[in-house]
Amino acid sequence: MSPKPPILKPSAMPAGPASRLFALGGLAASGLSHMVKESARQMSRGQTPDLTRLLFDETNGLRMAEQLARMRGAAMKVGQILSMDSGDILPAAFTQALSRLQQEAHIMPRDHLERVLRGAWGDDWRQHFVRFELTPFAAASIGQVHRAQLKTGEVLAIKVQFPNVTKTIDSDVANIAGLLKLLGVAQKVKDLPDLIETARVQLHEEADYLREAAQMERYAEALSDNPTFVVPRAHAALLRPNILPMDFVEGEPIETLTQAPAATRNQVMETLFGLALRELFDLRLMQTDPNFANFKWRPQTGQVVLLDFGATRAVPEATVEAYRALMQAGLDEDREGLIVALSDIGAVNDAVLTTHRVRLNAMLDIMIRHLRQPRLDFADRHFVPLIREKAHEIAMDQTTWQSPPADTLFVQRKISGMALLGVRTRAVIPLRGLVAQAIV
Numbered sequence: 001m002s003p004k005p006p007i008l009k010p011s012a013m014p015a016g017p018a019s020r021l022f023a024l025g026g027l028a029a030s031g032l033s034h035m036v037k038e039s040a041r042q043m044s045r046g047q048t049p050d051l052t053r054l055l056f057d058e059t060n061g062l063r064m065a066e067q068l069a070r071m072r073g074a075a076m077k078v079g080q081i082l083s084m085d086s087g088d089i090l091p092a093a094f095t096q097a098l099s100r101l102q103q104e105a106h107i108m109p110r111d112h113l114e115r116v117l118r119g120a121w122g123d124d125w126r127q128h129f130v131r132f133e134l135t136p137f138a139a140a141s142i143g144q145v146h147r148a149q150l151k152t153g154e155v156l157a158i159k160v161q162f163p164n165v166t167k168t169i170d171s172d173v174a175n176i177a178g179l180l181k182l183l184g185v186a187q188k189v190k191d192l193p194d195l196i197e198t199a200r201v202q203l204h205e206e207a208d209y210l211r212e213a214a215q216m217e218r219y220a221e222a223l224s225d226n227p228t229f230v231v232p233r234a235h236a237a238l239l240r241p242n243i244l245p246m247d248f249v250e251g252e253p254i255e256t257l258t259q260a261p262a263a264t265r266n267q268v269m270e271t272l273f274g275l276a277l278r279e280l281f282d283l284r285l286m287q288t289d290p291n292f293a294n295f296k297w298r299p300q301t302g303q304v305v306l307l308d309f310g311a312t313r314a315v316p317e318a319t320v321e322a323y324r325a326l327m328q329a330g331l332d333e334d335r336e337g338l339i340v341a342l343s344d345i346g347a348v349n350d351a352v353l354t355t356h357r358v359r360l361n362a363m364l365d366i367m368i369r370h371l372r373q374p375r376l377d378f379a380d381r382h383f384v385p386l387i388r389e390k391a392h393e394i395a396m397d398q399t400t401w402q403s404p405p406a407d408t409l410f411v412q413r414k415i416s417g418m419a420l421l422g423v424r425t426r427a428v429i430p431l432r433g434l435v436a437q438a439i440v
Helices: 017-044 051-055 058-071 073-083 092-098 110-121 165-182 192-206 209-222 254-259 262-283 317-332 335-344 350-355 357-370 383-396 406-425 431-438
Strands: 007-010 104-107 129-132 143-150 155-161 243-247 285-287 295-297 304-306 312-314
Touching: 110 155, 110 243, 165 192, 209 243, 209 285, 209 312, 254 262, 254 295, 254 406, 262 285, 262 304, 262 317, 262 406, 262 431, 285 406, 317 335, 317 406, 317 431, 335 350, 335 357, 350 357, 357 383
Parallel strands: 007 104
Antiparallel strands: 129 143, 143 155, 155 243, 285 312, 295 304
C-alpha cells in the first residue's frame, strides 16, 4: 500500500540571517522550556525525570519538524538526517515525529514560483509546455518538484529551487555552529570548524543544479550496463543553475517496501547495498545523501530509481583503500586488523586506543559475532544495547572527542543510511558475500 501523498503548505521561506537565527534560537528555547515544565510535573508526582528523553520526546520532535520544514535550506537538512535514526540513538517517538519532514512540506507561494520561473525562462516561459502543474508533487529542503509536459510529448519532473536558498546557507551554517558553541560542543571537538566548513561547501554544491545535472549524467553512463537501475536524464535546453528539468520516472516510494513480501524486500536491499559497494570500490564516486526520498522502486520490474545527485562526491584513493582494509579485516574476523583500519579511516584516535582499548575490543567482538552470519538480518537489533553500553563511557570521555575526516564521514553517512533502510525494511541479505565480491 502506497503512503499518503505529502501535505504541501504554501509559505514564504525566512530569508534574512536575523530571522533564521531567531527561528533556530526560538526552537532551542521552546524545547528547553518544554523539558523544564515536564520535569517539574514529573517531580511533583514523585518521579525522577529523564532529562534526555524529555528533550527528545514526541512534543519537541513535532515542534522541531514544523519549524525546520518552514525554514527549509540547511536547517531542514539537519532534521532530515536526525529523522533517519531507527531508534538506536534517539528515542523512537522523537524520530517518528521528525519523520513529518518527509510527510509534510512547505512550498513556495504561487507568486514566488512565478517569479522564479520568469527569472529563469523569461516572461513567456509557458510557451515551452503543453502543461505545467503549478502545484508541486514533492518538496524537499532546497526545492520543490513539478510535473510538466513539453510540446514534444515528453513528461518532465522539474526541480525548482526556493528563492534565496544559496543566500541562507552561510547564515544557517554559522547559526548552527554558534548554537554548538553555546552548548560547548565546539570546544570539545577540535575538528569541528573544518567539518562545518566542509558542510557549508557541500550545501553550496547541492544548490548548484548545473553541477547536479552533470553528476546525474555521470551516474547514468556508469550504470548503463545494469538495467536494474533507472537514472533520469536532464533536459539541457531548460536547465538553469536553480532549475533542474529531468525525465519524469514513475516509481513507488522506497518506504513502501515495508509492505512488500520478504523476497522482494531482500532483493531490493541487496541491490542497494551492492550499489553502495560499487560506488565505493569501482566507481569511486558516491551519492552521499541516503535520504529515503532519493530512492524509488518499481514493483513490476524490481528496478530501483535513483534520484537527487547534488551530494555526489569523488572518493579519494586513500579512503577507498582504507575501507577495503577495514572490510577485509571484518571478513577475516581480525580484531587487530579492524583497529588498525578504524584508525586509518579516522574513526578512532590514539586517545581512545590508549584509554578505552578494553571497551573497544569488546565492541568489536560483539560486531564480529553479529556480522558472522551468512545472511544478515537487519531486524535483529539485539546487539545494539550491548554496543551502546560499551560505547557510553567512551562517548562521555570528552578528552577523546575528535571527528573523523570529512571523506570518511560522507562514506559512513551513505553506509549508515543504507543500514537504516535495511532496518526499516527488515531485510535479510548476504552482506558478507556482497562485501567479499566488492573488495576483490
